[in-house]
Amino acid sequence: MTPAAQQTAHQTVQRRAHLRPPRPPQLAGVSAAALRSDLERSGWTVEGVEQLLGPVAEAALRRDSHVPALRAARAAGDGDPVGVLTRLFLLAQPVPRAALAAALPATGSDGAVAAGLVEAAGAAPDDAVRALVDLRPHAAVDALGEVAWWVASDLGEHALGDGQPLPPEHVLGIGGxxxxxxxxxxxxxxxxVLDVGTGSGxxxxxxxxxxxSVVATDTSARALGFAAFNAAVAGVELDLRRGSLLEPVAGERFDQVVSNPPxxxxxxxxxxxxxxxxxxxxxxxxxxxxxxxxxxxxxxxxxxxxxxxxxxxxxxxxxxxxxxxxxxxxxxxxxxxxxxxxxxxxxxxxxxxxxxxxxxxxxxxxxxxxxxxxxxxxxxxxxxxxxxxxxxxxxxxxxxxxxxxxxxxxxxxxxxxxxxxxxxxxxDRLAVTDDDALLAARLRVADDVTEERHARPGEGGPRAVLLRAGGGLGRVASVGTALAGLVGACDGELEVGQVVGALAVLLEVDAGALRAELLPQVRGLVEDGLLEWT
Known part of the structure; x- marks a missing residue:
């Protein structure tokens, strides 16, 4: 880096050092159950926001264009909880204190201030409150199905305004x-389960x-504060520990580790x-x-x-x-x-x-x-x-x-x-299954697998046969005539060895040579999920 560039970068770091965000939200004196109940009753969900904004404004917001969304939220008025909470937390716009109190009746505007979610210009009903954190509804689908929470993190670039870069302590919300x-x-x-580098949790x-039980670690005390808040609002317990990577859990064992590390x-x-x-x-x-x-x-x-x-x-x-x-x-x-x-x-x-x-x-x-x-x-x-x-x-x-x-x-x-x-x-199963055991296995084609045959018009047989998985990584396997025949016969009734023997007779080839050719390929199809044990 040139001296001039190094000086410019150093000035950037100095300026960011002054952009210290407020403390993470805390629920001391505020009921997590009351806040969760308020958010549930308000209708401020992913679906509720989508209905409020409409497809045009929602698409604009995904492009980081806020004006259409703000117009839609303002049109809903101060009496609409979804519009009020969207303006306040998603769009970083102030709202009247009375409007927030109506949107969160059990928590109240005082409770929101005490929790560190907002700050108020004054105590009067018309005084403005502005968000101190990014709080938003979250909906996702994982292997167990649909889930919905509200997740708090630090204010993003749009909310900070003035083109300010994010401060070093920034705690990220839910991204891609x-x-x-x-x-x-x-x-x-x-x-x-262990979550390494939990961030906002x-x-x-x-x-x-x-x-x-879930242990979650992070080097950032600020991130752990957000994770604690989000767990409380979700009504779950986390064992939160501060430290780098695996240091906080040295000597312990876990059935699963997940990590979106830095x-x-x-x-x-x-x-x-x-x-x-x-x-x-x-x-x-x-x-x-x-x-x-x-x-x-x-x-x-x-x-x-x-x-x-x-x-x-x-x-x-x-x-x-x-x-x-x-x-x-x-x-x-x-x-x-x-x-x-x-x-x-x-x-x-x-x-x-x-x-x-x-x-x-x-x-x-x-x-x-x-x-x-x-x-x-x-x-x-x-x-x-x-x-x-x-x-x-x-x-x-x-x-x-x-x-x-x-x-x-x-x-x-x-x-x-x-x-x-x-x-x-x-x-795991293949690792302890030798060739004799594999020949005795009864396999079936996975439910999401389809077969494609490609041939030029007028040709008697296919030039290529493809097996395509509809799920997982969308695997596609190009198979020869013998393997295609074996897969076609895998219905869970016949043993693999019986199918190979029948194919050897049909194709007029040596059964031993055919077994040696097909078994490694069968293992590969089982590994990729195209074939499975019955």
Missing amino acids: ASASLARLAVRTPAQR VQALHATRHAR FVVTPRAAGVPGWEYRDGGLVGDEVVRQLVTGLGGVLAPGGSAQLLGNWEHRAGEGWRDRVQGWLDESGLDGWVVQREVMDPAHYAETWIRDGGQRPGPEADALLEAWLDDFAARGVEAVGLGFVVLHAPPAESSARTRWTRVEEVTGPLERPLGEHVAAVLAAR
Whole structure:
């Protein structure tokens, strides 16, 4: 970084140091049950906001254009709780104290002030109150079905105004990464679940739906404050601990770990700001490496972990080899899926904008620092995706580990947790199933699998046969004649060996050679969920 750029970046950090946000909301003296009841009765839900705004204003709001939404909310008037709460918390507009009191009758405007949700200009009914936090209804679908909460976090860039970048202590609300991890996480009933880097507590809230106890950690005391508030409003209990990565739970074991860690690759250079919600304070992709390689120390036998991450593509080192090395060091079964790849400039620009930095000299200085940092390590690109880890069951600890590192692009909007759980179970079973046992197995085609046959007009047979999974990662397997015939006969009644024997006679080939050819392919179809045990 040039001296001028370093000075510009340093001034940015100094200015942000003065943007200290207010304390996290607290429910001391305020009933969480009363606030939850108020929010439920108000109708201020995701659906309620959608109905208030209408499709045009809602679409504009998703583009970060607030004027259409504000017009719709104002039109509802001060007597409409959904309009009042939307103006106050979603659109960062002041509302009369009396209007807030009417929208939250059990909590009242005094209770909202005491909780740190708002501040008031005065005590009169017409005095304005403004939001101190971002509070919004949240609806999601995970492997257990639909869920609805209200989640508080720090005010966003729009609410701060004046083009101010986000302060370093900013606690993020529910973003795209949070939603992705919630869809990815396994929801099998568990005794203990750990959420590493909980932030405002979103993943921990999801985990309470299938776990007896949930421990949530974060380096940020401010984030833990928001997580405590959100848990109280949701009516659930969390064991909140402050510390870095796995340090707060050293020596403990968990059935599941979920993590949306601070994985952003950030330059460790003077004058470059860091945000606690995304910056782990380590060089490059070290945060993700340490988490992946350390999870073997906290996962109970048979336990699993699902986490998001970034990894560097370095010159002279294949990214698959790099990430495979992490899996090998972990000692666990592992599955890495790269979902997107960004070049260094695009990656840096994305995260500079994410921090609220507008285009100009300061943003240019930060971009230069990012590119210098990438160049120092020979980084040619950054991969984004997810990691699934699995500790072998105690009774099969001597089995061979399995790992898979792959790239899968395209939209994945449906919940993946059930698919991930099925893959882990299938691979556990395959790990202790030899070829003789597989030949004796009765398999069936998964319900979401369809077959496609492609041929040119007039040809007697297909040139290609594709098996396509409708769920999970949308796998597509190209199969030959023999494998297509085997899959077609997998109805749960016949053993695999019986089908192979019949195919050998039909195709006039050696049965032993056909078994050797098909069994590895059958294993692959079972791993991917296209075939399953009856």
